[in-house]
Amino acid sequence: MNRILGLHVGVIALLLALHFVLPDYHHVSLARILVLTVYALGYNLLFGYTGLLSLGHALFFAAGLYGAGMSMQAYGWTAGPGFLFGFSCAVLMALGIGLLALRTAGVSFMIVTLMFSQVGYLTTLYFNEHTRGDEGFVIPLELRQVFSIDLSVEDTRYLAALALFAVAVLIKLAIVRSPTGRILVAIRENEERTRMLGYDPFRYKLTALVLSGAFAGASGAAYGILFGYVGASFASIQYSILPLLYVLMGGVGTVLGPLVGTVAMFYLIDIASGLTSAYLFFVGAALVILILVAPKGILGSIRDRWARWLP
Amino acid sequence: MDYGTFFLIASMEGAVQAAVLALTALGLSLVFGVMRVVNVAHGEFYMLGAVIAYWVSSQISGSPLLGFMAALILSPLLVGVLAAVADRLILKRLNYDPEATIVATIGLLYILQQAALTLHGPVPTAVAAPFDFYVRFPGFGYSGYKLFVIVACIALMLGTWFLLAKTRIGLVMRATQYDRETAQAFGIPVDRVYAGVFALGAALAAIAAVLIVPTQQAYYLMGGDPLLLSFIVVIIGGLGSLRGTVVAAILIGMSDGIISTLFEPTLAKMIATALVALVLVFRPTGLFGTVAR
Amino acid sequence: MTDQGPKSTTQKKQFSRRDTLKTVAAGGLAAAALPLAGRFNQAHSAEPIRIGFQAHRTGIGAAYGRWYERTTMAAAQLINDGGGINGRPVEIVTEDDGTDPKRGAEVVEKFAIQHKTDIVFGTLFSHVVIGSAPRAGELKIPYFVVSEGHHVASGKLNRYVLQPGITDVKSQVSSMAPWVSGNLGKKVTMIFPDFAFGHDHRDYFSAAMAAQGGEVIEKIAIPPTETNFFKYFPRIPKETEVLYHVMVGPGVLTFVKEMGQFFGGDRPEIFGFIDSLEAVDLASPGLEALEGTYFWEAFPRYAQNDGSNPHDAFYREKVGVDANGASLNDPKDISTYSHMFGCWETLHIIKQGMEAAGYQGPDDRAKLIEAVESFTEFPESQAHPQGMKTFNGKTHQAFGIQNISKVNEGKLGVVHRTSIEDSLYEPEVDYTQMPL
Incomplete structure (x- = not known):
């Protein structure tokens, strides 16, 4: 237990240390990666631990993004209230979608979440007068601050992203190591048996979905606030697939896997696109090779071979 | 224009869409039914079908009919071979694990998309229809080729049904679908069946694309919509149900056309998508499905 | 701050x-x-x-x-x-x-x-x-x-x-209205994609048309995920004098083709933005129906040879574009001449x-x-x-100056040039007041 807590606190400390030594480009990139990692952390809670594969998480990310961005723009709120509002939108959205979608399972769950998310995407386009549709809008610079701290500056942005990541990763660690977390894994392994043991799988799956949506919403709201842009492309299907890729690459059902996966995907695209205009080819090939060589993702394979204690 | 004409046009457009969708979804359904593989690259096989059709027909100058016939044979053949190779090189090695194959086919999707962008280019290209005549209705003209597409799709679906239900190949496929281990024990070459099913699924997508591309154009990003719609059709129809797939394709193809004449089109798409999702929510096994195993 | x-x-x-x-x-x-x-x-x-x-x-x-x-x-x-x-x-x-x-x-x-x-x-x-x-x-x-x-x-x-x-799109669209209302007709139906770009066209053109005494009688917004367009054409009212279309994305060729099929020989005047056909060969199968229709162009794709663009030939040569707006290396590789x-x-x-x-x-x-x-x-x-x-x-x-061209024997020929004054509007911002 101490070893596990130590590892996670150590990773957070390492990221704080990197703040002082990382070259500028990697410093700004890592800020974005940390925000997106929170999205993947939440996705993994549902997919990796509970065994539910959603193809509609962009809906929750976008709920956070638009909730924050539109409330700030409309009421002149600063980052704090904007973040809370966006976060609440995502939680409510996850609760509503969960109540409906969790009546299905397996591939049907995939498709239902995908379709609800597609409705969300079309909604951002349809209410163009308010959202500016695909073009999106910029959150005014002067609102992107909390307690008079300007979040549009590289340093505060990094520290804010790190703070969000630290809170998220510790909460997730607490969840997966709690009795609830063990029941989620039990549902993944055998839902019927869990039911027979007297637990209500629906209630636990709903809890997992709402928590997962909350992480996605926090990430979306933070993304809008820290990078200043809100647009429909973040509600599109690609952004539902993104956290799935991060998680699969980093390690399904691991706490830190999403961080590893998000970092790996970012640099894979960044480096490959510098070498060739056909960089999608490398991304595709990397996915295929990875799944053939290390099917449990980077951290999942490490856990299997060397560190079985990893959560 | 009166509502009767609206309805007529919406129905005909819906029928074309439904026919092509049914054929595409049939391929996805077959792969899922027999192999339990969610093939995310299915839309890219469709896209390749269209792009190859462009190349074949542009090599054969003179008669568009000749080019079209050549494309109709070559395009599904090439795409089928490619799919069989992908099955052998990738899916088989993953032992058809459901999650692993999703990642692998996402990877395949990127590779095929990039290949099309690099080799075919980013510009949507038109393919000439094999024949060109308009049917004049009161107030509007309608492409005779589109009516031919409906007929061709129905014929191809009947052919596939015959293959699956009445021939030895179909029997072997169904046996493999029902119980892989037992089929193997009875001497059925499961590996070859899987490769064949994956190739057939991809070829069906390619052939659907060859049929529709003269009314649209070959474009390297065109695989996304057919993939989404096929998924929806397969699930709504009920997994592994051929009849369900066809009925669902008609339902979705037609409803999209008709609802959009009643509401604002984008709103109609939102409503239609939400309605279909709700059908699934309250009937999770689809219209004709049995409980998923 | x-x-x-x-x-x-x-x-x-x-x-x-x-x-x-x-x-x-x-x-x-x-x-x-x-x-x-x-x-x-x-x-x-x-x-x-x-x-x-x-x-x-x-x-x-x-x-x-x-x-x-x-x-x-x-x-x-x-x-x-x-x-x-x-x-x-x-x-x-x-x-x-x-x-x-x-x-x-x-x-x-x-x-x-x-x-x-x-x-x-x-x-x-x-x-x-x-x-x-x-x-x-x-x-x-x-x-x-x-x-x-x-x-x-x-x-x-x-x-x-x-x-x-x-x-920008606001000036382009506004400057089209005087010529369209004066030469093609006063009753316009607009077909546009249902997102921000299309809505800009809808709003700016409707306003500019109203200022000319014209009217947009029907606005048909096409969903961005659409691949079939035919079913929308029956919405075009019979009394339409001008059909205004602006579509972008991969579906445009289908759109234009199906528009031609729908109308056959009996059609209103058709005016479109070349955005619909940038990088697309006007000789593509199905585009014959565009004959006699009009397009906005920023820079005429086909060399005009009327002395109106003295520097056009030099520019074409340097970029590698022929007189038909195609690549010098491949006549099927059409440029995006009005944007690039x-x-x-x-x-x-x-x-x-x-x-x-x-x-x-x-x-x-x-x-x-x-x-x-x-x-x-x-x-x-x-x-x-x-x-x-x-x-x-x-x-x-x-x-800048905008052009209106007509499709004649499969090529675009300029029929009208706007003045810069036609395209001006009230400034909406003063960036120079913002900090650097």
Whole structure:
């Protein structure tokens, strides 16, 4: 237990240390990666631990993004209230979608979440007068601050992203190591048996979905606030697939896997696109090779071979 | 224009869409039914079908009919071979694990998309229809080729049904679908069946694309919509149900056309998508499905 | 917020962040660098001006992107042949943004911090521009876009974003209304994509048409995910005199083809934006129905040979485009002629701006912005082959001449040229009041 807590606190400390030594480009990139990692952390809670594969998480990310961005723009709120509002939108959205979608399972769950998310995407386009549709809008610079701290500056942005990541990763660690977390894994392994043991799988799956949506919403709201842009492309299907890729690459059902996966995907695209205009080819090939060589993702394979204690 | 004409046009457009969708979804359904593989690259096989059709027909100058016939044979053949190779090189090695194959086919999707962008280019290209005549209705003209597409799709679906239900190949496929281990024990070459099913699924997508591309154009990003719609059709129809797939394709193809004449089109798409999702929510096994195993 | 606020915090914190590392390294580096100091000054003058080119190589913008790239390379070559900028050669550093706003913002960071380019340039798609603009403003790197969106002049962006080399959709659309109402008809039905770009057309054209005594009698918004268009045509009212269409994306060819099928020989006047057919061969099967219809063009795709564009031939030759607007290497490879000239002209304005500002390096970025803001007019020349433009330094937006062309025997011929005055509107912002 101490070893596990130590590892996670150590990773957070390492990221704080990197703040002082990382070259500028990697410093700004890592800020974005940390925000997106929170999205993947939440996705993994549902997919990796509970065994539910959603193809509609962009809906929750976008709920956070638009909730924050539109409330700030409309009421002149600063980052704090904007973040809370966006976060609440995502939680409510996850609760509503969960109540409906969790009546299905397996591939049907995939498709239902995908379709609800597609409705969300079309909604951002349809209410163009308010959202500016695909073009999106910029959150005014002067609102992107909390307690008079300007979040549009590289340093505060990094520290804010790190703070969000630290809170998220510790909460997730607490969840997966709690009795609830063990029941989620039990549902993944055998839902019927869990039911027979007297637990209500629906209630636990709903809890997992709402928590997962909350992480996605926090990430979306933070993304809008820290990078200043809100647009429909973040509600599109690609952004539902993104956290799935991060998680699969980093390690399904691991706490830190999403961080590893998000970092790996970012640099894979960044480096490959510098070498060739056909960089999608490398991304595709990397996915295929990875799944053939290390099917449990980077951290999942490490856990299997060397560190079985990893959560 | 009166509502009767609206309805007529919406129905005909819906029928074309439904026919092509049914054929595409049939391929996805077959792969899922027999192999339990969610093939995310299915839309890219469709896209390749269209792009190859462009190349074949542009090599054969003179008669568009000749080019079209050549494309109709070559395009599904090439795409089928490619799919069989992908099955052998990738899916088989993953032992058809459901999650692993999703990642692998996402990877395949990127590779095929990039290949099309690099080799075919980013510009949507038109393919000439094999024949060109308009049917004049009161107030509007309608492409005779589109009516031919409906007929061709129905014929191809009947052919596939015959293959699956009445021939030895179909029997072997169904046996493999029902119980892989037992089929193997009875001497059925499961590996070859899987490769064949994956190739057939991809070829069906390619052939659907060859049929529709003269009314649209070959474009390297065109695989996304057919993939989404096929998924929806397969699930709504009920997994592994051929009849369900066809009925669902008609339902979705037609409803999209008709609802959009009643509401604002984008709103109609939102409503239609939400309605279909709700059908699934309250009937999770689809219209004709049995409980998923 | 004050002018000094964010800037000084950046510098202070940036220093403290790397503080520890730098003090260790500084001593050694300073010692090593001393003997080189003399040579560095000399080398500095010949060091290239680095221009970050944000290109749509993949994604939905790829068909435009490669022509933007060709035009940019041709313009850079021309500038270098003429002695470069301030005697320094121009180097184009290209990064693919995947036509995605998230990647676009990352690419701006990469240019500013990793490649250390002097400026960023060349973006077309509006969502990429708007997604990248906040980062350009925060990193204080000039961002010259070639997008024809109204986003710059609307005041939504910031002082570091400029669009001096291409006109915006609001001015293009407004300037069409007088000729359309005077020559084609007063009752218009509009067909447009149901997202921001289409809504701009709807709103600006409806307003401009009303000012001319015309009327938009039906507005048909097509969902962005649509691939079949035929079912929408019955919505066109019978009394329609002019059908106005503007579609973008891969479905446009289908759209135009199906429009031709629907009407057969009995059709209203049809007026469209060439955006519908950029990079598409007018000889494509199914496009015969466009014969006799009209298009807006910024820069006529087919060489007009009437002396109206004295610099057109030179520009075509340098970019590698034939008299039909196709690539010299492949007559089937059609250019995006009404958009890509913006890259050429913008690059020349960057040169003019840097020379006026005495630009030396990234420290002079603010001076470059101010220099460009002071420009008011770009006369027709080799640097501005599309025609003369005026520039509003307060709104960061250029205004120019627009063309209306008619399809005749499968080719576009200009029938009307608007004046710049037709396309002016009230300024909506004054960027010069914002801090640099």
